[in-house]
Amino acid sequence: MVTSLRTHVCGELRASHAGETVRLGGWVHRSRDLGGLVFIDLRDRSGLVQLSFGPAWSSADAIAAAAAVGVESVVLVEGIVVERTEAQRNSDMATGDVDVQVTSVRVVGPAETPAFPVAPAKSDKLPSEELRLRHRYLDLRRSELQRSLMLRHRLMQSTRRFLDARGFLELETPILTKPTPEGARDYLVPSRVHAGEFYALPQSPQIYKQLFMCAGYDRYFQIARCFRDEDLRADRQPEFTQIDIEASFVGQEDILSVAEQLIRELWGTAGVPAQSPFPRMTYAHAMEHYGCDRPDLRYDLQLHDMTSVFATSDLPFLQAAIARGERVRGLRVPGGGTMSRKQTDELEQLAKGAGASGLLVIKCTTEGLDGKVAKSLAAGAGDALGLNAGDLGLYVTGADHFASPALDRIRQSVAQRLQLIPQNTHAFVIVTDFPMFERDPVTGVLGAVHHPFTAPHPDDISLLGSTPERARALAYDIVYDGLELGGGSIRISDPALQARIFSLLGIDDATANARFGFLLEALRSGAPPHGGIAFGLDRIAMLLSGATSLRDVIAFPKTTAARALFEGAPSPVPPDDLAELSLRVANRSEVVA
């Protein structure tokens, strides 16, 4: 940090430095001109320190310069660290016990009035996202973003140290790679040399890391940039970073063990507690009891099967549903009886929006059950439903693949409305035994839940020929507060099994060879058992820094329209550039030459 231009950084000065002559460089954070005295809060990435200018120790020129310099200008100063008197101390600042009495000052980087305040008043809101992105160099000066990016750096270094110490090799994979029709849309890069042909930017290094395993690099990791051309969200950017891990001669437990330790390491780096071991849950259990594959275990609102209780009701639509083999599932909301009719109506709308046919609402009061369906239930149904006075029961009937997501939405909404989510508490869970396949609800075609290289559970190989949709995979996710931190699987290392899975997915030999031939060849050349996992680094950095948007942990993010406002990408290119790539833009009228 010490250079030929400075002896210290702003944030490190303490009373113990009193009497030392120091040279500092930094940005003018704020200044206060009292006439005879001028104070400047000088900022660098280490923090703030107060410079003081006064006639007893500064030249008249220095005082004049200090009074005139604008905020966000860069200055070099030399001065003496002095301990402040008791009355002058500022306990809100780490350096608040000292001033630097400046003897000389040089404005080396004068600043125009910034487009928005870098040092906002406490009452100020943040400027608009658009402005922050357009002037990203200013936004990045704010302490929140500096803290987030510094945390992100520490997380990356922790990852490297942790994995290096365990024998993982950091290996790079191509950015210019092969288009994959599966999964997300690819970003394509035209080839100049080969007219009409395209590279794709990688959606993940999946196949490459499997090739490393086939090549004997039996522990690999990479902090890998990935690209997916899909619409954005607050937690989704078109380019993002994964902590990508793969290892050979491993089973599921080996990977999960490393993953859990790495997560503990990262949480430790951020100073956030992480209890371990992480609880485990199968996919089937998660869907049955929480209605989703990434349950938020910070609160306990579980779904229960109440079919038998409602079977005794005399409501025709319920009888019909149960006769069709549908179940009635729902949740008991302790203390939910306080919810108004309007609120429960909103819950019903939410359930319908998520695909449910409706929502049965039963309130349990000291006088008994209350609600449209309550009187149709047999006496004592309240006990069977497990409802106590003051509770609310919410029930959905329907096929599980409609009812479960709907119940999940209701769970989450109720937890929020009734503030059942404890603050400063976090919950990990490892979800295992994901299904291999899911059927497209419209076409009935099988698709891979994870990806087509995922190994089936050894106990379920026999199901592949009969009911493949019931087969489980050796695939797993690590979930934190209801968010997916990462996921992975044991891969198929047997080329015959891989061919069989492709066939089930409707990928014929010729197609498989054209798309994944290089992987299949490698599998035939002597492939060790292998598997891995990938974590979303951006999301982890976001969670651990307390940011609410991925944009606040990525130095130069894209807008929700996938534009880079600062540098102005994407942009049209001159016709000559297109010609060299053998490209023509379809609708020329829309292109600004």
Add this chain to the structure above:
RNA sequence: GGAGGCGUAGCUCAGUUUGGUUAGAGCACUCGACUGUCACUCGAGAGGUCGCGGGUUCGAGCCCCGUCGCUUCCGCCA
């Protein structure tokens, strides 16, 4: 692709409901005063394509149509 929110001074916003004189406030900025401030204080001043285009109207920041940008969600994201 769809639905919602936002767009007024450099920044954050009020004003739009019910169209009507010169579009306001705080902060920032400029000038002046001030020797212990730390969101310094006080005085004065400057600062506007009401996102853009079109329409209705005697008259539009306000109403209508279109469009652009930012954002949240749904679809999408093996």
